[in-house]
Amino acid sequence: MSTATAVPIIAAPLVHSGATTKRFYRAWLTALLFPLTSGVIFYGWRTLGVVAAAGAAAMAGTLVWRRVGPRGPLIPFFSTLISALLLALTLPALPTRGNDPIVIAAFAGLTLAFVSWLVAGRGWARLHPTAAAHLVAAALFAAALVPNWTLQRSRAVLGDLRAGGRATPPVLASEPWMSRPPMRGQDAVWAEPASQELLRYTTGREWPQREALPLQSLIRDHLPPLEDLVVGGHPGPIGTSSAIAVIVGGLFLLYRHVIDFRIPLWIVISAYITLVALPTPTAVGHSGPTHTWFASFDPRVQWVTGITFVHYELMASPLLFMAFFLATWPAVRPMSRRSRMVYAALIGIAAAAAQMYVSTAHGPYLALLLVNAATPLLERLGRGGAVR
Amino acid sequence: MAEFDSRHPEALRTPLARVAGSTAARRPTDGWPAAFTRPSTPNVLVLPLHDAGPHAEWVGRSCRAGEPLAPGVIAPIGGRIEAIETARTIGGRVGPALRLAVDAAMEEPAPIPSISFDRAMAELEGIGQADLAEWTGRLTAAGVHADRWTSPDWTRQLHAAAATPIRAVVCAATDVDPELNLNVALLRDAPAEVVAGAALLGKLVGAGVWLAVDEGTPAKSIEAACDAARLARVRIVTVAAEFPNSHPALMLRRIMKVGYDAGQLPTHAGVVWLDAAAATAVGRNWLRGSPASHQPIVVFDGLSSRRRRLIVPRGMALRDVLAAINLNPVGLTLFVGGPIRDRRVSLDDVVDADETTIHALPISRPVTSAPCVRCGDCLDGCPTRVDPIGILDAAQRRDVGRANQLGLSACIECGVCSFTCPARLPLLQTIRAVRAMTEA
Numbered sequence: 001m002s003t004a005t006a007v008p009i010i011a012a013p014l015v016h017s018g019a020t021t022k023r024f025y026r027a028w029l030t031a032l033l034f035p036l037t038s039g040v041i042f043y044g045w046r047t048l049g050v051v052a053a054a055g056a057a058a059m060a061g062t063l064v065w066r067r068v069g070p071r072g073p074l075i076p077f078f079s080t081l082i083s084a085l086l087l088a089l090t091l092p093a094l095p096t097r098g099n100d101p102i103v104i105a106a107f108a109g110l111t112l113a114f115v116s117w118l119v120a121g122r123g124w125a126r127l128h129p130t131a132a133a134h135l136v137a138a139a140l141f142a143a144a145l146v147p148n149w150t151l152q153r154s155r156a157v158l159g160d161l162r163a164g165g166r167a168t169p170p171v172l173a174s175e176p177w178m179s180r181p182p183m184r185g186q187d188a189v190w191a192e193p194a195s196q197e198l199l200r201y202t203t204g205r206e207w208p209q210r211e212a213l214p215l216q217s218l219i220r221d222h223l224p225p226l227e228d229l230v231v232g233g234h235p236g237p238i239g240t241s242s243a244i245a246v247i248v249g250g251l252f253l254l255y256r257h258v259i260d261f262r263i264p265l266w267i268v269i270s271a272y273i274t275l276v277a278l279p280t281p282t283a284v285g286h287s288g289p290t291h292t293w294f295a296s297f298d299p300r301v302q303w304v305t306g307i308t309f310v311h312y313e314l315m316a317s318p319l320l321f322m323a324f325f326l327a328t329w330p331a332v333r334p335m336s337r338r339s340r341m342v343y344a345a346l347i348g349i350a351a352a353a354a355q356m357y358v359s360t361a362h363g364p365y366l367a368l369l370l371v372n373a374a375t376p377l378l379e380r381l382g383r384g385g386a387v388r
Numbered sequence: 389m390a391e392f393d394s395r396h397p398e399a400l401r402t403p404l405a406r407v408a409g410s411t412a413a414r415r416p417t418d419g420w421p422a423a424f425t426r427p428s429t430p431n432v433l434v435l436p437l438h439d440a441g442p443h444a445e446w447v448g449r450s451c452r453a454g455e456p457l458a459p460g461v462i463a464p465i466g467g468r469i470e471a472i473e474t475a476r477t478i479g480g481r482v483g484p485a486l487r488l489a490v491d492a493a494m495e496e497p498a499p500i501p502s503i504s505f506d507r508a509m510a511e512l513e514g515i516g517q518a519d520l521a522e523w524t525g526r527l528t529a530a531g532v533h534a535d536r537w538t539s540p541d542w543t544r545q546l547h548a549a550a551a552t553p554i555r556a557v558v559c560a561a562t563d564v565d566p567e568l569n570l571n572v573a574l575l576r577d578a579p580a581e582v583v584a585g586a587a588l589l590g591k592l593v594g595a596g597v598w599l600a601v602d603e604g605t606p607a608k609s610i611e612a613a614c615d616a617a618r619l620a621r622v623r624i625v626t627v628a629a630e631f632p633n634s635h636p637a638l639m640l641r642r643i644m645k646v647g648y649d650a651g652q653l654p655t656h657a658g659v660v661w662l663d664a665a666a667a668t669a670v671g672r673n674w675l676r677g678s679p680a681s682h683q684p685i686v687v688f689d690g691l692s693s694r695r696r697r698l699i700v701p702r703g704m705a706l707r708d709v710l711a712a713i714n715l716n717p718v719g720l721t722l723f724v725g726g727p728i729r730d731r732r733v734s735l736d737d738v739v740d741a742d743e744t745t746i747h748a749l750p751i752s753r754p755v756t757s758a759p760c761v762r763c764g765d766c767l768d769g770c771p772t773r774v775d776p777i778g779i780l781d782a783a784q785r786r787d788v789g790r791a792n793q794l795g796l797s798a799c800i801e802c803g804v805c806s807f808t809c810p811a812r813l814p815l816l817q818t819i820r821a822v823r824a825m826t827e828a
Contacts, residue, residue: 012755012756012757012812012813012814013730013803013806013807013809013812013814013816013817014721014727014730014732014751015723015727015728015730015749015751015803015807016806016807016812017807017808019765019808019809019810020758020810020812021758021761021810021811023810024761024763024810025761076759079761257765258763260764330761330762330763330764331762333762335762335764335767335775335777335778336767336775337767337768
């Protein structure tokens with residue numbers, strides 16, 4: 001085709017299924033209501049303030065950046081709105097004492113707007129704005145982003161996270177949130193998030209009180225009931241701490257044919273296998289951790305304990321949220337089916353390694369960004385499979 | 389896909405009698421099924437020509453109905469040739485055409501005695517591959533031709549069959565739009581012609597004959613066709629033929645597990661492919677000696693949701709076709725070959741040996757396209773796994789090589805990509821434009 005040949009102006013098709021991009025984005029917004037609702041239930045009305053702050057800041061930033069340079073007008077408005085909501089769901093409703101969640105959320109929203117401007121146009125399919133903005137906030141605010149508070153069941157939704165008091169006594173901490181008796185005089189209770197406990201153990205930073213801390217003791221004495229990570233009721237980010245809410249939202253997206261089931265499926269499968277295989281400390285002593293490949297099958301560790309550890313890793317990290325809502329984002333995932341499976345498998349492997357040895361709370365986002373950089377290459381390799 | 393069970397507990401009627409009985413519902417004048425309406429002939433017909441010419445000698449001459457005018461062009465009715473002009477067929481072919489002023493007073497030729505189906509089957513025994521060239525010439529001269537979605541360039545297929553080993557002849561009684569089921573109606577109402585035409589082709593190319601029927605077709609409605617097929621040793625197969633699976637490239641993959649590029653002919657895969665309408669034309673020429681001067685078409689009225697099956701003379705403008713069936717085209721958009729394929733025609737386009745399905749739909753103004761959201765629906769919906777959005781991107785970059793890599797030649801132009809795209813991108817139209825530029 002010679003450069004002198006004019007490309008004809010072609011009109012949109014007349015006969016159409018009725019699908020629109022607005023309906024497409026509306027499906028995403030509806031799906032995000034599920035993790036948002038779980039956040040409001042477990043962390044109260046302050047959750048909405050964080051969401052509003054992140055959203056408003058992102059929209060305000062977008063309006064400003066849209067006027068900057070030739071890339072500005074290319075920032076998609078609806079897409080950025082959903083990215084802002086996703087970002088808010090990755091933040092805690094109440095960070096560590098002394099830090100204002102609204103300020104942090106607003107900063108993250110402005111960062112999101114800048115990243116969206118940075119990747120507008122030619123940058124799509126290389127960088128997920130939500131993951132990038134979250135990691136920037138995590139790098140800058142570090143310990144401030146560690147969530148420690150959860151509302152008691154008797155004060156769900158309406159309680160105030162700031163009206164907290166003592167930490168849950170160990171005898172009560174082993175009870176699931178759903179059946180735990182309330183502590184009088186406080187809306188919220190303090191607890192160390194499971195992601196922090198797991199990371200200290202896997203990186204060997206967990207200092208044993210006795211001679212050594214075996215894996216069984218970690219699970220029995222230091223981690224919350226697994227049910228609290230599945231249903232909710234343990235300190236965590238707004239939208240990622242209830243696996244059920246995340247899965248229901250993801251299933252809604254699947255039902256509306258908005259996402260490809262291959263991506264979350266292969267992320268979870270590859271992450272699971274990788275977590276089983278990766279060197280895991282069978283015990284942490286004063287001299288450091290004793291890492292073992294395939295720890296679940298080590299004679300010193302019962303396989304039930306090993307598998308339970310893997311389940312904790314999956315539930316305590318935002319892996320499921322990343323798998324259903326971030327990795328499936330159309331702008332960053334490959335278009336062809338073949339490429340998506342490879343893409344998902346790579347993310348799962350990278351996420352498992354990142355959350356084990358870098359950060360349980362932020363590792364999946366880091367893995368997503370790393371694999372996103374390879375998305376264009378995966379796309380080129382996966383295309384061209386026409387049936388002849 | 390399964391073998392069709394055509395048994396029916398009517399012990400009092402023999403298969404041959406059922407086949408012969410199907411001729412009862414025919415018009416005595418021309419032998420077309422009575423269920424097909426024959427609209428009144430307009431004052432002018434514009435007959436597309438199929439050869440380069442010269443044709444100037446025809447201007448001013450009179451002709452009778454059925455008289456050969458030019459290679460492959462038969463006068464549907466008597467009249468006087470006024471001029472040579474440029475015309476566009478509803479299939480999109482633009483070229484010279486003979487303008488025929490109809491003279492209804494001209495005497496109709498005497499009908500040629502037709503032969504019965506069983507006699508035809510007896511004659512079939514003496515026909516072989518050595519007769520292919522002769523029959524190709526005869527059928528071409530009689531105007532028997534087809535070039536559409538359900539029946540690729542039939543004349544080129546026959547010529548290719550002379551040089552290529554053919555493993556099967558497939559006659560597909562399936563339609564672009566199953567609701568309109570023109571080919572099914574022909575199979576039901578003219579089974580002798582359809583089966584005879586397909587069987588003849590099988591003998592000429594030395595291959596077995598398959599009759600493909602949509603699995604949703606009621607068995608009772610085509611029992612005469614099944615009997616005829618059994619008598620002619622034609623194998624019947626059922627296949628899911630919902631759009632876009634009615635395309636030969638996709639159906640062939642289902643029936644015989646062989647494929648070919650959409651831009652090629654089915655003979656590339658060793659198959660001669662035609663639809664029931666084309667087989668009817670072959671069968672009519674053999675059984676009745678009828679030239680292919682008229683074309684069976686079906687018109688769907690989108691306002692009343694009625695379909696009208698017609699036998700129209702070739703060269704009749706769509707304007708006259710719609711007027712004859714009292715369909716006011718104001719506010720309607722005309723599509724051929726199915727609305728999703730987005731092939732629009734104008735009222736001045738004329739009926740020829742190509743498309744047979746016309747949808748007249750009340751379509752509002754088109755909306756503008758939005759930026760691609762990378763949903764992937766176009767890739768997931770494509771039946772041949774072409775990459776439509778990638779081709780659009782390649783077209784914008786003027787990278788034809790990349791467009792070919794992404795499956796440009798495999799595209800069957802079904803339009804599913806454009807139909808499902810939430811951003812309403814003109815994917816199909818872009819593919820057509822890129823192909824046109826490549827061919828130019």
